[in-house]
Amino acid sequence: MSEAGEAVGPVAAEAAAAARRPRRRAPGRSVFWLLPVLALPVPLLLNPYVQFVVNLILVYVLVGVGFNIVIGNLGQLAFANVAFFGLGAYASGILTVHAGWPWWTTVLPAGIVGALAGVLASLPALRRIRLFYLAILTMAFGELMRWIYIRAEPLTHGSMGLAVPPPVLLGVRLGTDRQKFYVFLALAVVVVVLTASLLRSRFGRAFMAIRDNEIAAAAMGIPTGRYFVLAFAWGGFVVGIGGAMYTALIGHVTPEAFNLLELILHFAIVMVGGLASLAGSVIGAIVLTTTPELFRDFPGFQELVLATLIILVLLFLPRGLVSLLAAWWPVFGERYYRE
Amino acid sequence: MALLEVESLTVRYGGLTAVSEVSFRVERGEVRAVIGPNGAGKTSLFNAITGHAPLAGGTIRFAGQRLDGLLPHEVSARGVRRTFQNGGLFGDLTALENVLAGLHTQVASGLLGVLFGLPGARAAERAATARARELLDQMGIGALADRPAGALSGGQQRMVEIVRALATRPPLLLLDEPAVGLAPAVREELLALLRRVVREEGIAVVLIEHAIEFVMSISDTILVLNEGRAIAEGTPAELPRNREVLEAYLGR
DSSP states (O other): OOOTTOOOSHHHHHHHHHSSSOOOOOGGGGGGGHHHHHHHTTTOOOOHHHHHHHHHHHHHHHHHHHHHHHIISSSOOOOOOOHHHHHHHHHHHHHHHHHHHHHHHHHHHHHHHHHHHHHHHHHHHTTTTTTTHHHHHHHHHHHHHHHHHHHHHHHHHHGEEEEOOOOOEEEEEOOOOHHHHHHHHHHHHHHHHHHHHHTTTTHHHHHHHHHHHHHHHTTTTTOHHHHHHHHHHHHHHHHHHHHHHHHHSSSSGGGGGGSHHHHHHHHHHHHHHHTTHHHHHHHHHHHHHHHHHHHTTTTTTTHHHHHHHHHHHHHHTTTTTHHHHHHHOOSSSSSOOOO | SSSEEEEEEEETTTEEEEEEEEEEEEOOOEEEEESSTTSSSSHHHHHHTTTSSSSSSEEEETTTTTTTTTHHHHHHTTTTTEEEOOSOOTTSHHHHHHHHHHGGGGGOOHHHHHHTHHHHHHHHHHHHHHHHHHHHHHOOOGTTSBBBGGOHHHHHHHHHHHHHHHTTTSEEEEETTTTTTOHHHHHHHHHHHHHHHHHOOOOOOEOOOOOOHHHHOOEEEEEEEETTTEEEEEETTGGGGOOHHHHHHOOE
Protein backbone atom coordinates (compact mmCIF):
# COMPACT_ATOMS: atom_id res chain seq x y z
CA MET A 1 0.00 0.00 0.00
CA SER A 2 1.28 3.46 -0.79
CA GLU A 3 1.46 6.18 1.85
CA ALA A 4 -1.79 7.70 0.65
CA GLY A 5 -3.57 4.37 0.92
CA GLU A 6 -4.43 3.79 -2.74
CA ALA A 7 -3.93 0.33 -4.09
CA VAL A 8 -0.66 -0.15 -5.91
CA GLY A 9 0.50 -3.12 -7.85
CA PRO A 10 0.26 -4.42 -11.40
CA VAL A 11 -3.53 -4.80 -11.49
CA ALA A 12 -4.22 -1.30 -10.21
CA ALA A 13 -1.49 0.12 -12.43
CA GLU A 14 -2.99 -1.39 -15.55
CA ALA A 15 -6.40 -0.11 -14.54
CA ALA A 16 -5.00 3.39 -14.00
CA ALA A 17 -3.35 3.29 -17.42
CA ALA A 18 -6.64 2.29 -18.98
CA ALA A 19 -8.32 5.21 -17.24
CA ARG A 20 -5.90 7.63 -18.90
CA ARG A 21 -6.82 6.40 -22.39
CA PRO A 22 -9.54 8.57 -23.96
CA ARG A 23 -12.97 6.94 -23.73
CA ARG A 24 -15.65 7.21 -26.38
CA ARG A 25 -18.80 8.93 -25.23
CA ALA A 26 -21.65 6.48 -25.61
CA PRO A 27 -24.66 7.93 -27.48
CA GLY A 28 -27.89 7.85 -25.51
CA ARG A 29 -30.36 5.00 -25.73
CA SER A 30 -33.07 7.46 -26.72
CA VAL A 31 -31.94 6.88 -30.31
CA PHE A 32 -33.99 3.67 -30.21
CA TRP A 33 -37.17 5.72 -30.21
CA LEU A 34 -36.28 6.54 -33.81
CA LEU A 35 -37.47 3.12 -34.90
CA PRO A 36 -41.13 3.41 -33.93
CA VAL A 37 -41.11 7.04 -35.04
CA LEU A 38 -39.73 6.09 -38.46
CA ALA A 39 -42.33 3.35 -38.69
CA LEU A 40 -45.22 5.80 -38.24
CA PRO A 41 -45.42 6.94 -41.90
CA VAL A 42 -45.65 3.36 -43.21
CA PRO A 43 -49.44 3.58 -43.74
CA LEU A 44 -48.85 6.56 -46.02
CA LEU A 45 -47.22 4.20 -48.54
CA LEU A 46 -50.77 2.96 -49.22
CA ASN A 47 -49.38 -0.51 -49.92
CA PRO A 48 -51.58 -3.04 -48.08
CA TYR A 49 -49.07 -5.85 -48.55
CA VAL A 50 -46.22 -3.88 -46.97
CA GLN A 51 -48.59 -2.84 -44.22
CA PHE A 52 -49.39 -6.49 -43.53
CA VAL A 53 -45.71 -7.42 -43.38
CA VAL A 54 -44.99 -4.57 -40.96
CA ASN A 55 -47.83 -5.77 -38.75
CA LEU A 56 -46.41 -9.28 -38.89
CA ILE A 57 -43.01 -7.88 -37.88
CA LEU A 58 -44.59 -6.28 -34.83
CA VAL A 59 -46.09 -9.63 -33.82
CA TYR A 60 -42.72 -11.34 -34.16
CA VAL A 61 -40.94 -8.59 -32.26
CA LEU A 62 -42.90 -9.68 -29.21
CA VAL A 63 -42.31 -13.33 -30.01
CA GLY A 64 -38.57 -12.70 -30.21
CA VAL A 65 -38.38 -10.45 -27.15
CA GLY A 66 -40.21 -12.98 -24.98
CA PHE A 67 -38.19 -15.96 -26.21
CA ASN A 68 -34.91 -14.11 -25.83
CA ILE A 69 -35.52 -13.53 -22.13
CA VAL A 70 -35.70 -17.27 -21.52
CA ILE A 71 -33.00 -18.56 -23.84
CA GLY A 72 -30.84 -15.43 -24.01
CA ASN A 73 -30.92 -13.61 -20.70
CA LEU A 74 -31.78 -16.53 -18.45
CA GLY A 75 -29.82 -18.79 -20.76
CA GLN A 76 -32.03 -21.86 -20.46
CA LEU A 77 -32.67 -24.25 -23.34
CA ALA A 78 -36.42 -24.02 -22.86
CA PHE A 79 -38.21 -24.24 -26.18
CA ALA A 80 -41.83 -23.91 -25.14
CA ASN A 81 -42.20 -20.60 -26.98
CA VAL A 82 -44.74 -21.88 -29.54
CA ALA A 83 -46.84 -23.08 -26.62
CA PHE A 84 -46.93 -19.55 -25.19
CA PHE A 85 -47.64 -18.11 -28.63
CA GLY A 86 -50.42 -20.59 -29.43
CA LEU A 87 -52.01 -20.36 -26.01
CA GLY A 88 -52.09 -16.58 -26.26
CA ALA A 89 -53.55 -16.73 -29.74
CA TYR A 90 -56.19 -19.29 -28.80
CA ALA A 91 -57.02 -17.54 -25.53
CA SER A 92 -57.75 -14.36 -27.44
CA GLY A 93 -59.70 -16.21 -30.12
CA ILE A 94 -61.74 -18.30 -27.71
CA LEU A 95 -62.71 -15.32 -25.57
CA THR A 96 -63.77 -13.41 -28.70
CA VAL A 97 -65.69 -16.23 -30.40
CA HIS A 98 -67.26 -18.01 -27.43
CA ALA A 99 -67.54 -15.30 -24.79
CA GLY A 100 -68.11 -12.40 -27.11
CA TRP A 101 -65.34 -10.28 -25.62
CA PRO A 102 -64.06 -7.46 -27.85
CA TRP A 103 -60.51 -8.18 -28.99
CA TRP A 104 -58.79 -5.45 -27.01
CA THR A 105 -60.07 -6.92 -23.72
CA THR A 106 -58.54 -10.29 -24.61
CA VAL A 107 -55.01 -8.96 -24.92
CA LEU A 108 -54.18 -8.91 -21.23
CA PRO A 109 -55.80 -12.32 -20.58
CA ALA A 110 -53.78 -13.73 -23.47
CA GLY A 111 -50.65 -12.37 -21.82
CA ILE A 112 -51.67 -13.85 -18.48
CA VAL A 113 -52.34 -17.24 -20.06
CA GLY A 114 -48.89 -17.04 -21.63
CA ALA A 115 -47.40 -16.14 -18.25
CA LEU A 116 -49.08 -19.10 -16.57
CA ALA A 117 -47.80 -21.38 -19.31
CA GLY A 118 -44.38 -19.88 -18.67
CA VAL A 119 -44.61 -20.73 -14.99
CA LEU A 120 -45.58 -24.27 -15.93
CA ALA A 121 -42.66 -24.55 -18.32
CA SER A 122 -40.28 -23.31 -15.62
CA LEU A 123 -41.15 -26.13 -13.22
CA PRO A 124 -38.85 -28.77 -14.74
CA ALA A 125 -36.04 -26.24 -14.77
CA LEU A 126 -36.64 -25.68 -11.07
CA ARG A 127 -36.20 -29.41 -10.55
CA ARG A 128 -32.70 -29.00 -12.03
CA ILE A 129 -33.62 -30.36 -15.44
CA ARG A 130 -31.32 -28.62 -17.85
CA LEU A 131 -29.84 -28.55 -21.31
CA PHE A 132 -30.81 -31.36 -23.62
CA TYR A 133 -33.50 -32.79 -21.34
CA LEU A 134 -35.08 -29.42 -20.75
CA ALA A 135 -35.07 -28.74 -24.49
CA ILE A 136 -36.87 -31.98 -25.31
CA LEU A 137 -39.31 -31.57 -22.44
CA THR A 138 -40.31 -28.04 -23.42
CA MET A 139 -40.56 -28.90 -27.11
CA ALA A 140 -42.84 -31.75 -26.11
CA PHE A 141 -44.93 -29.25 -24.16
CA GLY A 142 -45.42 -27.30 -27.37
CA GLU A 143 -46.43 -30.40 -29.28
CA LEU A 144 -48.76 -31.45 -26.48
CA MET A 145 -50.52 -28.12 -26.74
CA ARG A 146 -50.94 -28.59 -30.47
CA TRP A 147 -52.52 -31.99 -29.83
CA ILE A 148 -54.86 -30.32 -27.35
CA TYR A 149 -55.84 -27.61 -29.84
CA ILE A 150 -56.82 -30.33 -32.30
CA ARG A 151 -58.76 -32.40 -29.75
CA ALA A 152 -60.56 -29.57 -27.91
CA GLU A 153 -62.99 -29.12 -30.81
CA PRO A 154 -65.82 -27.36 -28.98
CA LEU A 155 -63.42 -24.62 -27.94
CA THR A 156 -60.83 -24.49 -30.69
CA HIS A 157 -62.77 -25.90 -33.67
CA GLY A 158 -59.99 -28.46 -34.02
CA SER A 159 -57.99 -28.80 -37.19
CA MET A 160 -60.26 -26.47 -39.10
CA GLY A 161 -59.08 -23.67 -36.92
CA LEU A 162 -60.86 -20.89 -35.14
CA ALA A 163 -62.12 -18.10 -37.35
CA VAL A 164 -62.35 -14.82 -35.46
CA PRO A 165 -64.16 -11.63 -36.46
CA PRO A 166 -62.10 -8.47 -37.09
CA PRO A 167 -60.65 -7.07 -33.87
CA VAL A 168 -62.47 -4.35 -31.98
CA LEU A 169 -60.84 -1.63 -29.91
CA LEU A 170 -63.09 0.44 -27.67
CA GLY A 171 -66.00 0.06 -30.05
CA VAL A 172 -63.93 0.77 -33.16
CA ARG A 173 -63.71 -2.10 -35.63
CA LEU A 174 -60.12 -2.51 -36.85
CA GLY A 175 -60.96 -3.85 -40.29
CA THR A 176 -57.86 -2.86 -42.23
CA ASP A 177 -54.22 -3.60 -41.62
CA ARG A 178 -53.63 0.13 -41.38
CA GLN A 179 -55.98 0.44 -38.44
CA LYS A 180 -54.40 -2.57 -36.77
CA PHE A 181 -50.96 -1.09 -37.31
CA TYR A 182 -51.31 1.80 -34.84
CA VAL A 183 -52.63 -0.45 -32.12
CA PHE A 184 -49.95 -3.07 -32.75
CA LEU A 185 -47.25 -0.41 -32.75
CA ALA A 186 -48.46 1.02 -29.45
CA LEU A 187 -48.69 -2.43 -27.87
CA ALA A 188 -45.26 -3.44 -29.09
CA VAL A 189 -43.66 -0.21 -27.86
CA VAL A 190 -45.25 -0.51 -24.41
CA VAL A 191 -44.23 -4.14 -23.99
CA VAL A 192 -40.68 -3.55 -25.22
CA VAL A 193 -40.24 -0.55 -22.91
CA LEU A 194 -41.52 -2.55 -19.93
CA THR A 195 -39.15 -5.37 -20.83
CA ALA A 196 -36.24 -2.97 -21.17
CA SER A 197 -36.99 -1.62 -17.70
CA LEU A 198 -37.05 -5.14 -16.30
CA LEU A 199 -33.80 -6.15 -17.95
CA ARG A 200 -32.02 -2.94 -16.98
CA SER A 201 -32.64 -3.61 -13.31
CA ARG A 202 -31.37 -5.93 -10.62
CA PHE A 203 -33.86 -8.50 -11.90
CA GLY A 204 -32.40 -8.51 -15.40
CA ARG A 205 -28.90 -8.75 -13.99
CA ALA A 206 -30.01 -11.61 -11.78
CA PHE A 207 -31.30 -13.53 -14.83
CA MET A 208 -27.93 -13.27 -16.49
CA ALA A 209 -26.05 -14.04 -13.32
CA ILE A 210 -28.04 -17.26 -13.12
CA ARG A 211 -27.21 -17.97 -16.76
CA ASP A 212 -23.48 -17.40 -16.31
CA ASN A 213 -22.98 -19.12 -12.97
CA GLU A 214 -26.01 -20.36 -11.08
CA ILE A 215 -24.06 -21.36 -7.99
CA ALA A 216 -22.28 -18.02 -7.71
CA ALA A 217 -25.59 -16.24 -8.29
CA ALA A 218 -27.08 -18.00 -5.27
CA ALA A 219 -23.95 -17.10 -3.33
CA MET A 220 -24.75 -13.43 -4.03
CA GLY A 221 -28.13 -13.77 -2.36
CA ILE A 222 -30.12 -14.18 -5.58
CA PRO A 223 -33.05 -16.57 -5.00
CA THR A 224 -32.52 -18.53 -8.18
CA GLY A 225 -35.77 -20.53 -8.14
CA ARG A 226 -37.94 -17.44 -7.81
CA TYR A 227 -36.14 -15.65 -10.63
CA PHE A 228 -36.38 -18.66 -12.91
CA VAL A 229 -40.13 -18.47 -12.56
CA LEU A 230 -40.13 -14.70 -13.05
CA ALA A 231 -38.13 -14.87 -16.28
CA PHE A 232 -40.29 -17.63 -17.72
CA ALA A 233 -43.48 -15.85 -16.63
CA TRP A 234 -42.48 -12.54 -18.20
CA GLY A 235 -41.29 -14.24 -21.39
CA GLY A 236 -44.57 -16.15 -21.61
CA PHE A 237 -46.52 -12.95 -20.94
CA VAL A 238 -44.84 -11.07 -23.77
CA VAL A 239 -45.25 -13.93 -26.26
CA GLY A 240 -48.86 -14.46 -25.16
CA ILE A 241 -49.64 -10.86 -26.07
CA GLY A 242 -47.92 -11.49 -29.40
CA GLY A 243 -50.34 -14.39 -29.80
CA ALA A 244 -53.32 -12.12 -29.28
CA MET A 245 -51.93 -9.77 -31.92
CA TYR A 246 -51.46 -12.72 -34.26
CA THR A 247 -55.11 -13.67 -33.89
CA ALA A 248 -56.17 -10.13 -34.70
CA LEU A 249 -53.85 -9.95 -37.69
CA ILE A 250 -54.56 -13.29 -39.37
CA GLY A 251 -58.19 -13.68 -38.28
CA HIS A 252 -57.83 -17.44 -38.17
CA VAL A 253 -56.07 -19.57 -35.55
CA THR A 254 -55.02 -23.09 -36.54
CA PRO A 255 -53.01 -25.74 -34.65
CA GLU A 256 -50.59 -26.03 -37.57
CA ALA A 257 -49.45 -22.46 -37.03
CA PHE A 258 -47.74 -23.51 -33.79
CA ASN A 259 -45.72 -26.52 -34.87
CA LEU A 260 -42.01 -27.26 -34.63
CA LEU A 261 -41.24 -25.38 -37.84
CA GLU A 262 -42.68 -22.28 -36.20
CA LEU A 263 -40.45 -22.92 -33.17
CA ILE A 264 -37.45 -22.99 -35.47
CA LEU A 265 -38.51 -19.61 -36.81
CA HIS A 266 -38.71 -18.25 -33.26
CA PHE A 267 -35.31 -19.71 -32.50
CA ALA A 268 -33.87 -18.18 -35.66
CA ILE A 269 -35.25 -14.74 -34.78
CA VAL A 270 -33.35 -14.79 -31.51
CA MET A 271 -30.14 -16.35 -32.81
CA VAL A 272 -29.90 -14.20 -35.94
CA GLY A 273 -30.80 -11.05 -34.04
CA GLY A 274 -28.63 -11.68 -31.01
CA LEU A 275 -29.04 -13.62 -27.78
CA ALA A 276 -29.79 -11.60 -24.68
CA SER A 277 -30.21 -8.46 -26.74
CA LEU A 278 -33.45 -6.50 -26.90
CA ALA A 279 -32.26 -4.69 -30.01
CA GLY A 280 -31.29 -8.07 -31.39
CA SER A 281 -34.81 -9.46 -30.93
CA VAL A 282 -36.19 -6.53 -32.92
CA ILE A 283 -33.59 -6.91 -35.66
CA GLY A 284 -34.17 -10.64 -35.82
CA ALA A 285 -37.92 -10.13 -36.13
CA ILE A 286 -37.45 -7.65 -38.97
CA VAL A 287 -34.97 -9.81 -40.87
CA LEU A 288 -36.75 -13.11 -40.42
CA THR A 289 -40.16 -11.76 -41.31
CA THR A 290 -39.15 -9.82 -44.39
CA THR A 291 -36.75 -12.38 -45.85
CA PRO A 292 -39.30 -15.18 -46.35
CA GLU A 293 -41.75 -12.62 -47.69
CA LEU A 294 -39.22 -11.48 -50.29
CA PHE A 295 -39.12 -15.02 -51.63
CA ARG A 296 -42.83 -15.73 -51.26
CA ASP A 297 -43.16 -16.31 -54.99
CA PHE A 298 -40.65 -19.15 -54.88
CA PRO A 299 -41.93 -21.80 -52.47
CA GLY A 300 -39.22 -24.21 -51.43
CA PHE A 301 -36.71 -21.48 -52.10
CA GLN A 302 -38.01 -19.75 -48.96
CA GLU A 303 -36.78 -22.54 -46.72
CA LEU A 304 -33.45 -22.57 -48.49
CA VAL A 305 -32.96 -18.85 -48.00
CA LEU A 306 -34.01 -19.05 -44.37
CA ALA A 307 -31.68 -21.93 -43.64
CA THR A 308 -28.77 -20.28 -45.45
CA LEU A 309 -29.33 -17.05 -43.60
CA ILE A 310 -29.29 -18.82 -40.24
CA ILE A 311 -26.17 -20.80 -41.10
CA LEU A 312 -24.26 -17.76 -42.38
CA VAL A 313 -25.09 -15.63 -39.39
CA LEU A 314 -24.20 -18.34 -36.91
CA LEU A 315 -20.92 -19.04 -38.68
CA PHE A 316 -19.73 -15.47 -39.04
CA LEU A 317 -21.65 -13.58 -36.40
CA PRO A 318 -22.35 -16.02 -33.58
CA ARG A 319 -23.49 -13.21 -31.34
CA GLY A 320 -26.05 -12.19 -33.91
CA LEU A 321 -26.51 -9.27 -36.27
CA VAL A 322 -26.67 -6.89 -33.33
CA SER A 323 -23.00 -7.60 -32.62
CA LEU A 324 -22.17 -6.20 -36.04
CA LEU A 325 -24.13 -3.04 -35.28
CA ALA A 326 -22.57 -2.80 -31.82
CA ALA A 327 -19.10 -2.73 -33.37
CA TRP A 328 -19.97 0.54 -35.11
CA TRP A 329 -22.51 1.99 -32.70
CA PRO A 330 -21.91 1.04 -29.06
CA VAL A 331 -25.49 1.94 -28.18
CA PHE A 332 -26.48 -1.45 -29.61
CA GLY A 333 -24.40 -3.16 -26.95
CA GLU A 334 -26.66 -4.01 -24.08
CA ARG A 335 -25.88 -2.56 -20.67
CA TYR A 336 -27.99 -3.73 -17.83
CA TYR A 337 -27.93 -0.86 -15.41
CA ARG A 338 -29.15 2.69 -14.98
CA GLU A 339 -26.69 5.49 -14.53
CA MET B 1 -20.37 -15.56 21.22
CA ALA B 2 -18.12 -15.93 18.19
CA LEU B 3 -19.25 -14.70 14.77
CA LEU B 4 -19.01 -18.17 13.23
CA GLU B 5 -19.29 -21.32 15.28
CA VAL B 6 -18.82 -24.64 13.53
CA GLU B 7 -19.45 -27.72 15.71
CA SER B 8 -18.64 -31.29 14.69
CA LEU B 9 -19.33 -30.61 11.05
CA THR B 10 -19.56 -33.71 8.86
CA VAL B 11 -20.08 -33.71 5.10
CA ARG B 12 -20.57 -36.86 3.08
CA TYR B 13 -20.88 -37.34 -0.65
CA GLY B 14 -22.39 -40.77 -1.05
CA GLY B 15 -19.94 -43.15 0.56
CA LEU B 16 -17.14 -40.62 0.78
CA THR B 17 -16.72 -38.61 3.98
CA ALA B 18 -15.26 -35.28 2.86
CA VAL B 19 -15.37 -33.52 6.23
CA SER B 20 -15.40 -35.36 9.55
CA GLU B 21 -16.35 -33.75 12.85
CA VAL B 22 -14.60 -30.44 12.26
CA SER B 23 -15.09 -27.70 14.86
CA PHE B 24 -13.74 -24.18 15.00
CA ARG B 25 -14.73 -20.62 15.80
CA VAL B 26 -14.10 -17.35 14.03
CA GLU B 27 -14.35 -14.02 15.85
CA ARG B 28 -15.33 -10.71 14.34
CA GLY B 29 -12.43 -9.19 12.45
CA GLU B 30 -10.35 -12.36 12.65
CA VAL B 31 -8.47 -13.80 9.71
CA ARG B 32 -8.54 -17.59 9.82
CA ALA B 33 -6.71 -19.69 7.28
CA VAL B 34 -7.76 -23.24 6.46
CA ILE B 35 -4.89 -25.22 5.00
CA GLY B 36 -4.24 -28.83 4.15
CA PRO B 37 -3.27 -31.14 1.30
CA ASN B 38 -5.56 -31.50 -1.70
CA GLY B 39 -8.64 -33.50 -0.89
CA ALA B 40 -8.50 -32.55 2.78
CA GLY B 41 -12.07 -31.26 2.66
CA LYS B 42 -11.42 -27.54 2.66
CA THR B 43 -13.76 -26.56 -0.17
CA SER B 44 -16.37 -29.01 1.10
CA LEU B 45 -16.18 -27.18 4.41
CA PHE B 46 -16.90 -23.91 2.63
CA ASN B 47 -19.72 -25.48 0.65
CA ALA B 48 -21.31 -26.74 3.86
CA ILE B 49 -21.14 -23.30 5.46
CA THR B 50 -22.66 -21.55 2.41
CA GLY B 51 -25.42 -24.10 1.97
CA HIS B 52 -24.06 -25.58 -1.25
CA ALA B 53 -23.45 -28.96 0.36
CA PRO B 54 -25.72 -30.83 2.79
CA LEU B 55 -24.55 -31.61 6.30
CA ALA B 56 -24.42 -35.19 7.50
CA GLY B 57 -23.88 -33.99 11.04
CA GLY B 58 -22.96 -31.04 13.23
CA THR B 59 -24.17 -27.45 13.39
CA ILE B 60 -23.13 -24.09 12.01
CA ARG B 61 -24.02 -20.91 13.84
CA PHE B 62 -23.53 -17.41 12.44
CA ALA B 63 -24.14 -14.48 14.78
CA GLY B 64 -26.03 -16.89 16.98
CA GLN B 65 -28.35 -18.18 14.24
CA ARG B 66 -28.31 -21.63 12.67
CA LEU B 67 -26.99 -21.67 9.10
CA ASP B 68 -27.22 -25.40 8.42
CA GLY B 69 -30.24 -26.31 6.37
CA LEU B 70 -30.55 -22.89 4.76
CA LEU B 71 -30.46 -22.43 1.01
CA PRO B 72 -27.36 -20.76 -0.44
CA HIS B 73 -29.10 -17.48 -1.16
CA GLU B 74 -30.46 -17.41 2.39
CA VAL B 75 -27.00 -17.93 3.86
CA SER B 76 -25.68 -15.19 1.64
CA ALA B 77 -28.43 -12.79 2.64
CA ARG B 78 -27.50 -13.32 6.29
CA GLY B 79 -24.08 -11.84 5.63
CA VAL B 80 -21.79 -14.65 4.46
CA ARG B 81 -20.14 -14.04 1.10
CA ARG B 82 -17.58 -16.09 -0.76
CA THR B 83 -15.33 -16.41 -3.77
CA PHE B 84 -14.74 -19.57 -5.76
CA GLN B 85 -11.67 -21.55 -6.67
CA ASN B 86 -12.25 -21.44 -10.43
CA GLY B 87 -14.18 -18.85 -12.38
CA GLY B 88 -16.78 -17.56 -9.97
CA LEU B 89 -17.45 -14.44 -12.01
CA PHE B 90 -20.35 -13.90 -14.39
CA GLY B 91 -18.31 -14.10 -17.58
CA ASP B 92 -20.66 -12.33 -19.99
CA LEU B 93 -21.35 -9.45 -17.65
CA THR B 94 -18.98 -6.53 -17.24
CA ALA B 95 -16.98 -6.06 -14.06
CA LEU B 96 -19.45 -3.35 -13.05
CA GLU B 97 -22.43 -5.62 -13.64
CA ASN B 98 -20.70 -8.35 -11.62
CA VAL B 99 -20.34 -6.01 -8.66
CA LEU B 100 -23.94 -4.85 -9.15
CA ALA B 101 -24.99 -8.49 -8.98
CA GLY B 102 -23.12 -8.71 -5.70
CA LEU B 103 -25.14 -5.75 -4.46
CA HIS B 104 -28.40 -7.44 -5.50
CA THR B 105 -29.84 -7.84 -2.01
CA GLN B 106 -29.23 -4.21 -1.16
CA VAL B 107 -30.71 -2.55 -4.24
CA ALA B 108 -34.00 -1.08 -3.04
CA SER B 109 -35.98 -1.53 -6.26
CA GLY B 110 -39.11 -3.69 -6.30
CA LEU B 111 -40.56 -5.45 -9.34
CA LEU B 112 -43.48 -3.09 -9.89
CA GLY B 113 -41.33 -0.04 -9.35
CA VAL B 114 -38.88 -1.30 -11.93
CA LEU B 115 -41.51 -2.19 -14.51
CA PHE B 116 -43.29 1.12 -14.34
CA GLY B 117 -40.16 3.17 -13.99
CA LEU B 118 -41.22 4.64 -10.66
CA PRO B 119 -38.86 7.34 -9.38
CA GLY B 120 -37.98 5.40 -6.21
CA ALA B 121 -36.88 2.36 -8.15
CA ARG B 122 -34.93 4.40 -10.68
CA ALA B 123 -33.13 6.28 -7.92
CA ALA B 124 -32.29 3.02 -6.16
CA GLU B 125 -30.88 1.56 -9.37
CA ARG B 126 -28.78 4.64 -10.11
CA ALA B 127 -27.50 4.69 -6.55
CA ALA B 128 -26.50 1.06 -6.86
CA THR B 129 -24.59 1.72 -10.07
CA ALA B 130 -22.77 4.64 -8.48
CA ARG B 131 -21.94 2.51 -5.45
CA ALA B 132 -20.60 -0.28 -7.65
CA ARG B 133 -18.35 2.13 -9.53
CA GLU B 134 -17.17 3.56 -6.23
CA LEU B 135 -16.31 0.10 -4.92
CA LEU B 136 -14.25 -0.69 -8.00
CA ASP B 137 -12.54 2.70 -7.78
CA GLN B 138 -11.64 2.14 -4.13
CA MET B 139 -9.81 -1.01 -5.10
CA GLY B 140 -8.04 0.84 -7.87
CA ILE B 141 -9.70 -1.05 -10.71
CA GLY B 142 -12.41 1.44 -11.65
CA ALA B 143 -11.21 1.56 -15.24
CA LEU B 144 -12.05 -2.11 -15.72
CA ALA B 145 -15.71 -1.49 -14.90
CA ASP B 146 -17.06 -1.69 -18.43
CA ARG B 147 -14.97 -4.60 -19.61
CA PRO B 148 -16.58 -8.04 -19.89
CA ALA B 149 -15.43 -10.11 -16.95
CA GLY B 150 -14.45 -12.99 -19.19
CA ALA B 151 -11.97 -10.77 -21.02
CA LEU B 152 -10.02 -9.78 -17.93
CA SER B 153 -6.73 -11.33 -16.88
CA GLY B 154 -6.55 -13.82 -14.02
CA GLY B 155 -5.39 -11.25 -11.50
CA GLN B 156 -8.02 -8.74 -12.57
CA GLN B 157 -10.76 -11.34 -12.35
CA ARG B 158 -9.66 -12.28 -8.86
CA MET B 159 -9.81 -8.65 -7.78
CA VAL B 160 -13.26 -8.15 -9.30
CA GLU B 161 -14.53 -11.30 -7.62
CA ILE B 162 -13.32 -10.06 -4.26
CA VAL B 163 -14.85 -6.61 -4.80
CA ARG B 164 -18.10 -8.37 -5.71
CA ALA B 165 -17.97 -10.54 -2.60
CA LEU B 166 -17.28 -7.50 -0.41
CA ALA B 167 -19.89 -5.30 -2.09
CA THR B 168 -22.44 -5.57 0.70
CA ARG B 169 -19.75 -5.33 3.38
CA PRO B 170 -20.58 -8.81 4.73
CA PRO B 171 -19.46 -9.58 8.28
CA LEU B 172 -17.91 -12.83 7.04
CA LEU B 173 -15.96 -13.42 3.84
CA LEU B 174 -14.89 -16.86 2.65
CA LEU B 175 -12.05 -16.87 0.12
CA ASP B 176 -11.29 -20.07 -1.75
CA GLU B 177 -7.66 -20.00 -2.87
CA PRO B 178 -7.54 -16.30 -3.71
CA ALA B 179 -3.82 -16.28 -4.50
CA VAL B 180 -3.58 -19.32 -6.77
CA GLY B 181 -2.03 -18.63 -10.15
CA LEU B 182 -1.22 -15.03 -9.34
CA ALA B 183 2.19 -13.45 -9.92
CA PRO B 184 4.00 -12.47 -6.70
CA ALA B 185 3.45 -8.75 -7.27
CA VAL B 186 -0.28 -9.31 -7.68
CA ARG B 187 -0.30 -11.44 -4.54
CA GLU B 188 1.20 -8.50 -2.68
CA GLU B 189 -1.55 -6.28 -4.05
CA LEU B 190 -4.15 -8.77 -2.89
CA LEU B 191 -2.60 -9.03 0.58
CA ALA B 192 -2.65 -5.26 0.94
CA LEU B 193 -6.29 -5.14 -0.15
CA LEU B 194 -7.28 -7.81 2.35
CA ARG B 195 -5.37 -6.21 5.20
CA ARG B 196 -7.08 -2.91 4.51
CA VAL B 197 -10.50 -4.52 4.33
CA VAL B 198 -10.06 -6.36 7.61
CA ARG B 199 -8.55 -3.39 9.40
CA GLU B 200 -10.97 -0.73 8.14
CA GLU B 201 -14.20 -2.70 7.87
CA GLY B 202 -13.75 -5.27 10.60
CA ILE B 203 -14.68 -8.06 8.23
CA ALA B 204 -13.86 -11.59 9.35
CA VAL B 205 -12.12 -13.64 6.69
CA VAL B 206 -11.75 -17.37 6.36
CA LEU B 207 -9.42 -18.30 3.56
CA ILE B 208 -8.38 -21.54 1.96
CA GLU B 209 -4.90 -21.21 0.60
CA HIS B 210 -1.88 -23.26 -0.39
CA ALA B 211 0.64 -20.43 -0.60
CA ILE B 212 2.24 -20.66 2.83
CA GLU B 213 3.88 -17.22 2.89
CA PHE B 214 0.52 -15.68 1.98
CA VAL B 215 -1.14 -17.56 4.81
CA MET B 216 1.59 -16.72 7.31
CA SER B 217 1.58 -13.01 6.55
CA ILE B 218 -2.14 -12.39 6.91
CA SER B 219 -3.67 -14.99 9.23
CA ASP B 220 -4.43 -14.60 12.91
CA THR B 221 -5.08 -18.31 13.31
CA ILE B 222 -4.69 -21.35 11.09
CA LEU B 223 -6.74 -24.53 10.96
CA VAL B 224 -5.08 -27.56 9.41
CA LEU B 225 -7.22 -30.22 7.78
CA ASN B 226 -6.13 -33.61 6.56
CA GLU B 227 -8.42 -36.27 5.10
CA GLY B 228 -11.48 -34.43 6.35
CA ARG B 229 -10.30 -34.06 9.93
CA ALA B 230 -8.99 -31.05 11.80
CA ILE B 231 -5.52 -32.10 12.91
CA ALA B 232 -4.14 -28.87 14.29
CA GLU B 233 -5.02 -25.30 15.09
CA GLY B 234 -2.74 -22.45 16.03
CA THR B 235 -1.14 -19.15 15.21
CA PRO B 236 1.39 -18.73 12.39
CA ALA B 237 4.11 -18.79 15.01
CA GLU B 238 3.05 -22.05 16.65
CA LEU B 239 2.17 -24.26 13.74
CA PRO B 240 5.43 -24.94 11.92
CA ARG B 241 6.58 -26.77 15.07
CA ASN B 242 3.51 -28.99 15.19
CA ARG B 243 4.52 -32.56 14.34
CA GLU B 244 1.20 -33.73 12.97
CA VAL B 245 1.13 -30.85 10.57
CA LEU B 246 4.61 -31.62 9.37
CA GLU B 247 3.66 -35.24 8.80
CA ALA B 248 0.57 -34.33 6.84
CA TYR B 249 2.48 -31.99 4.55
CA LEU B 250 5.82 -33.71 4.29
CA GLY B 251 4.75 -37.29 4.77
CA ARG B 252 7.32 -37.91 7.45
